[in-house]
Amino acid sequence: MRPRSLLAAAGAIVALRGALWALGLDPWVSVISGTPPPGGASLKAAALVAAAVVLSHLAAVLLAPALALGAAALALLERRERRRGAVSP
Amino acid sequence: MRPLARTALALALGVGTWLPVAHFALRPPPRGVRAARGEIPPLAEALLAHQRASWRERGGRGDETERMRASCEEWDFMRRTFLVLSLANVALRQPRRAPELLRDIDSLIDDTLAQERALGQERFLMGYARRGAWVQQPPRSVFIDGEVALMLGARRVVRDDGRYDREHAARVALITERMARSPTRGLESYPDECWTFCNTVALAALRLYDARTGADHRETLAAWTRAARAQLTDPRTGMLVSSFTVRGRVGDGPEGSSIFLAAHMLQLVDPPLARAQYALARRALGVSALGFGWAREWPSGAAARADVDSGPTVPVLGANPGASGLALLGAAAFGDEAWLRELLTSVRLAAFPQRSPRGVTLAAGNAVGDAVLLYALTMGPLWRAAGAGA
Numbered sequence: 142m143r144p145r146s147l148l149a150a151a152g153a154i155v156a157l158r159g160a161l162w163a164l165g166l167d168p169w170v171s172v173i174s175g176t177p178p179p180g181g182a183s184l185k186a187a188a189l190v191a192a193a194v195v196l197s198h199l200a201a202v203l204l205a206p207a208l209a210l211g212a213a214a215l216a217l218l219e220r221r222e223r224r225r226g227a228v229s230p
Numbered sequence: 231m232r233p234l235a236r237t238a239l240a241l242a243l244g245v246g247t248w249l250p251v252a253h254f255a256l257r258p259p260p261r262g263v264r265a266a267r268g269e270i271p272p273l274a275e276a277l278l279a280h281q282r283a284s285w286r287e288r289g290g291r292g293d294e295t296e297r298m299r300a301s302c303e304e305w306d307f308m309r310r311t312f313l314v315l316s317l318a319n320v321a322l323r324q325p326r327r328a329p330e331l332l333r334d335i336d337s338l339i340d341d342t343l344a345q346e347r348a349l350g351q352e353r354f355l356m357g358y359a360r361r362g363a364w365v366q367q368p369p370r371s372v373f374i375d376g377e378v379a380l381m382l383g384a385r386r387v388v389r390d391d392g393r394y395d396r397e398h399a400a401r402v403a404l405i406t407e408r409m410a411r412s413p414t415r416g417l418e419s420y421p422d423e424c425w426t427f428c429n430t431v432a433l434a435a436l437r438l439y440d441a442r443t444g445a446d447h448r449e450t451l452a453a454w455t456r457a458a459r460a461q462l463t464d465p466r467t468g469m470l471v472s473s474f475t476v477r478g479r480v481g482d483g484p485e486g487s488s489i490f491l492a493a494h495m496l497q498l499v500d501p502p503l504a505r506a507q508y509a510l511a512r513r514a515l516g517v518s519a520l521g522f523g524w525a526r527e528w529p530s531g532a533a534a535r536a537d538v539d540s541g542p543t544v545p546v547l548g549a550n551p552g553a554s555g556l557a558l559l560g561a562a563a564f565g566d567e568a569w570l571r572e573l574l575t576s577v578r579l580a581a582f583p584q585r586s587p588r589g590v591t592l593a594a595g596n597a598v599g600d601a602v603l604l605y606a607l608t609m610g611p612l613w614r615a616a617g618a619g620a
Binding site: 147168173174199203212214 | 237242243248249252255297300541551579580582584
């Protein structure tokens with residue numbers, strides 16, 4: 142895997158989270174506490190939306206920055222090995 | 231190095247670097263936890279604004295309340311209690327705001343009493359209150375009587391103008407008389423179901439009444455805590471159990487959604503017992519990891535029985551929203567600032583605070599969760615007025 146792929150994965154997670162937020166779906170996570178979502182949506186649909194919001198949010202906060210740092214680390218490792226001639230550019 | 235090993239090492243470095251510092255991005259500043267004298271933290275101010283606007287929406291019967299009642303009628307009532315306690319604390323911290331806050335306190339109390347009169351205590355109880363046989367007659371729920379008495383006491387600490395004297399005295403007399411008749415001193419919240427949560431609220435209400443009026447319920451309070459030490463203490467953990475029958479048969483063991491609140495209430499009744507219970511709960515149920523804090527609903531090895539109070543538990547971590555919400559209250563009450571800050575960091579990560587022109591609400595919770603957090607961030611003056619060191 143290349144650093145660019147890791148960065149792209151981090152970017153995709155953040156973009157997904159941003160899209161769900163921009164669509165105004167955050168209030169649907171109220172189903173976690175057993176409270177029906179606003180607007181009278183079905184509980185099943187709300188649970189699916191809530192799961193997507195929660196997972197993308199946790200991934201954006203906890204995983205995406207780690208992936209970005211991992212991409213930087215991978216780039217450094219690759220550079221070091223290129224200097225040693227062990228990796229083709 | 232092989233490409234796969236290199237990628238794995240890079241990812242491990244990324245995760246190992248980020249996770250220990252991620253909490254810094256979410257951690258509230260010190261003044262977000264404990265504001266200076268005469269102030270309240272900004273998050274509390276925003277929660278208060280939303281709560282007041284939401285309460286005024288169609289006289290407390292707005293969409294937010296109705297959605298909450300669809301899940302649990304109790305939450306509507308508990309939200310009122312925690313909001314009244316919060317408003318009272320803010321009014322005591324900031325006396326210049328007292329007149330406007332008193333209008334909301336009175337509106338909350340008047341509406342609660344009116345609904346109770348018109349529809350009975352069942353208005354705020356779950357459906358099974360109508361089934362089953364109440365042991366003490368006539369049937370009454372200490373969940374309602376205790377919290378109403380506490381609301382009235384809080385109101386009278388802010389302003390004692392005679393408006394609620396008779397109602398307050400009557401409610402306190404009911405609790406005292408029924409406790410004296412109970413073999414365990416415990417009162418039912420539901421048919422033959424006594425909850426430590428509700429009973430300790432009622433005890434705190436008696437103490438607040440004494441502080442306000444000069445009455446003396448020390449014997450009632452001491453009798454209850456004696457019985458609790460003897461009959462309601464879980465032998466494995468030392469914590470008070472959550473529920474029991476009128477004759478003292480234990481139902482649910484210690485639970486995070488009960489013990490943190492009970493310990494806070496006991497601060498007014500038996501401070502050494504309160505401190506011991508908080509310390510036990512903190513050790514058995516509290517978790518701190520990577521700058522985040524949460525609470526488990528059950529101690530390890532205990533039988534788990536999820537109900538409407540506990541809500542869902544996050545697998546593996548054991549983090550429970552109900553227990554963690556009330557842990558905020560416990561940590562604030564006992565000055566456990568480090569854990570309080572960690573718990574608030576978790577709130578910012580996982581409770582989805584939503585800002586709007588009318589304030590802040592936690593999307594992952596509901597109005598009662600917001601009110602509990604608001605109370606945790608504003609508590610202090612009311613308990614001090616009743617003689618506690620909170």
